[in-house]
Amino acid sequence: MINTFEKSWFRYKGGLLPTISALLYCQLTYFAGIALILSLNPVLMTIGTLAMAHGMVIAAYMIHECGHNAVFKSSHHNAWLGSALNWLTGGCYGTYDDLRANHMKHHINNVDAVTFDYRSYLARHPIQFKIVKSLEWLYVPAVEFLMHAVLIFAPFLFKEKEDQQLRVIGIIMVRFSLLLGLFLYSPIAYACYLLAYAIFLTVLRFMDALQHNYEFIVEADSNFNLIKHKGDRNYEQSHTFSNPISINHAWLNLLTLNFGYHNAHHTKPTTPWYDLPKLHKSLYGNEAIFVIPFRKQLLSFHKNRVARVMGDDSETQSNRFAQRLQDGSAVGANGVSFLSSF
Template identity: 40%
Template sequence: VWFDYEAFFERHPWFYRLTIKLEYFYIPAHDLLMHFIMVFSSFIIPQRRNQRARNVTVILVRAAAFALVVWWSPMAALLYAVAYMLMMTVLRFMDSLQHDYPYHLTLFTEPYPEHRGDLEWEQEHTFSNVISFRWEWPNWLVLNFGYHNTHHARPTTPWYQLPRLHRELFGDDPARVIPLWSQLRLFHRFRTYRVFHDAPGLAEVEGADFLRAAQQARVTGGNAASFLTSF
């Protein structure tokens, strides 16, 4: 990534306090910050200055479209904003437990750093957080996004084949996934600790230990990992 949000919050403690207060009420403030940077990325990220013309065009087109919605129906515009935040909440709920490693500031590093591990290492540090392991249909709500180990093993597999492929590759043992109840518990309990992962009483774990801790709702999870923020 490029943006070091931990350093940003350390430089601007008032913004961090505001973010935590909003996060307490389940408002995805941390992710809203990331999306704000994404919208104006060519004016914030030096390496993307050559994209400013395109960036401005996209901003103007989307702003005009949203202004038309506001003019046509203010309620529709309000509900669109609510739906957008719900989308971000669902995305970060699903993203928050799928890997146990932190971000690295290597997006524009030259030469590009060597890969840390092989496919075995990748699987060891990737986790599946399905909505339901017993029934397939609840996972359709997120296009089977919770079968993340399978997605990493075969990235081009269509979403509707992921449950079957998961059982072929990893077996039918629910102990290989993080259950929904644990996901909900830690998402609620640690919602104000996911910026710095500083929840009291939690040990730093990775790999198989992370999986076991997540199953017991003993990890914070992470924010700002959505594929919608490409920096």
């Protein structure tokens, strides 16, 4: 009976157990985390904050799986699950369809394309720029919070999204009411939620920051439809880098649902998360040319946390970036999360 259910609903044989396990885990850690935070016991609140943050991380990477239709056979079922999980990640202000379409541009066009150019915005507003840099120095993911704020207000800022205004107003009323209720219950509990969300954003941006040295392109630019490397698989692989937490202890990569095996993911984007280590090994074996050592990931993330606000466009040269990745001096990118759907 279980095999029949799996065969009827899931895209891949063997997908039932890992999918159910991941979904149960993110639900349990998220809602149990809330319960622990509401206990107002300092020790339990600490555990709950970390649990809730990791629940959001797993939910986000399951949304990524849905975006590639790697969970269910039906794209409709993938969309339903992705939309539901997006409520846990706080990305529900944007639609799942927009999120998926934006991420597919990343795979097809081989660029990091955005609608809102936060770099130009900060360059035009020096006070906000100083605030963002100060917060980033303190390891606060200010750029990601800025992008999240723009996601919330996108229907009121961009003409092409005006038809989503009523939908977003409804979501704002629901989510902000819940947040207000949490604050009135306990400002400390509210602060724990904000901390959990900041940790969640930090994990996602840590994984995203060094995986590509693609060009940063604003969709409104006149040259967006003249992208030089659209569909160029050689360019895609040479500008893609894998950042697993550990090669020798592969189980640690489950903390991010194997998202660090990024070259393997870009080689075959529909490969489910639980098969990425096997695909990586079949493609690269023990070859380390595209793999960033974890200590160097941490070093780059730490050293260039302020410089990453504006980025370094010279890093689009693959050889230079690859060298910087290996010596821990790479700047990388901010604001390119797959959860940004605008």
